[in-house]
Amino acid sequence: MPKNDIKVALIGNPNTGKTSLFNQLTGLNQKVGNYPGVTVDKKEGVSKLSSTQNALITDLPGTYSINPTSLDESIVLKTLLKKDIKESPDVILVVADVENLKRNLLLFSQIKDLEIPTVLAINMVDQMHRKGISIDLSLLKKELNTEVVLISARKNEGINDVKEAIIRCHVAAKASPLCGINSKIDTDYFDRLKEISPNYSLYELWLMVTQSSFPETVTKEEKRSF
Numbered sequence: 001m002p003k004n005d006i007k008v009a010l011i012g013n014p015n016t017g018k019t020s021l022f023n024q025l026t027g028l029n030q031k032v033g034n035y036p037g038v039t040v041d042k043k044e045g046v047s048k049l050s051s052t053q054n055a056l057i058t059d060l061p062g063t064y065s066i067n068p069t070s071l072d073e074s075i076v077l078k079t080l081l082k083k084d085i086k087e088s089p090d091v092i093l094v095v096a097d098v099e100n101l102k103r104n105l106l107l108f109s110q111i112k113d114l115e116i117p118t119v120l121a122i123n124m125v126d127q128m129h130r131k132g133i134s135i136d137l138s139l140l141k142k143e144l145n146t147e148v149v150l151i152s153a154r155k156n157e158g159i160n161d162v163k164e165a166i167i168r169c170h171v172a173a174k175a176s177p178l179c180g181i182n183s184k185i186d187t188d189y190f191d192r193l194k195e196i197s198p199n200y201s202l203y204e205l206w207l208m209v210t211q212s213s214f215p216e217t218v219t220k221e222e223k224r225s226f
């Protein structure tokens with residue numbers, strides 16, 4: 001993989017159209033492998049974002065939240081947290097379907113709090129008119145403080161907007177979290193947490209000390225002290 005390719009991970013609830021979007025973005029430039037040690041498919045492909053910029057796109061298994069309740073979900077989580085390894089994504093592309101936007105936004109807000117640059121693609125907009133749904137795109141962008149694009153993966157609409165949003169998102173400075181949990185509750189606790197490692201966001205560190213299924217980046221002693 002050329003060094004300046006933007007690494008993009010596609011994340012979303014099951015059936016939101018991740019694979020359809022993946023296919024539109026990558027065309028025939030894809031390969032299917034396996035995650036080490038498990039039989040879950042890992043699909044990767046290259047997408048030409050502009051004349052000078054490619055992206056390496058990974059189609060992750062569907063997930064409802066980043067609190068893993070299944071093998072698939074724990075794969076998603078591990079991909080998100082390994083900032084130090086070369087496969088870690090530069091940009092997360094969250095795919096939501098327009099009919100279940102509210103439910104989909106739970107996952108989006110969790111990803112956003114990981115402080116990884118995030119693009120939100122709202123898919124299946126071809127259904128909007130029929131379902132009587134309308135979206136104030138500029139208000140949504142402002143409220144979520146995120147690049148938001150409306151697409152129809154099935155009809156190949158908005159795919160260029162996705163590509164442009166990925167580039168903008170990658171260029172922009174680190175995404176800011178939706179809400180600063182540390183400034184709202186128990187500042188002492190979160191200040192102490194922050195001292196564990198400068199390499200992780202506060203939210204990641206919190207997940208590491210509170211979730212038993214988390215990668216052992218935090219030692220057992222550190223876990224116990226929280």
Ligand SMILES: Nc1nc2c(ncn2[C@@H]2O[C@H](COP(=O)(O)OP(=O)(O)O)[C@@H](O)[C@H]2O)c(=O)[nH]1
Binds near residue numbers: 013015016020062123
């Ligand atoms: N109407 C509509 N259906 C779509 C669109 N994108 C995907 N779908 C359908 O949604 C279902 C799930 O799509 P898929 O890409 O497999 O979703 P995934 O589970 O997130 O990978 C399939 O039946 C797709 O044909 C879209 O833009 N519009």
Ligand SMILES: [Mg+2]
Binds near residue numbers: 018019020
């Ligand atoms: Mg899929």
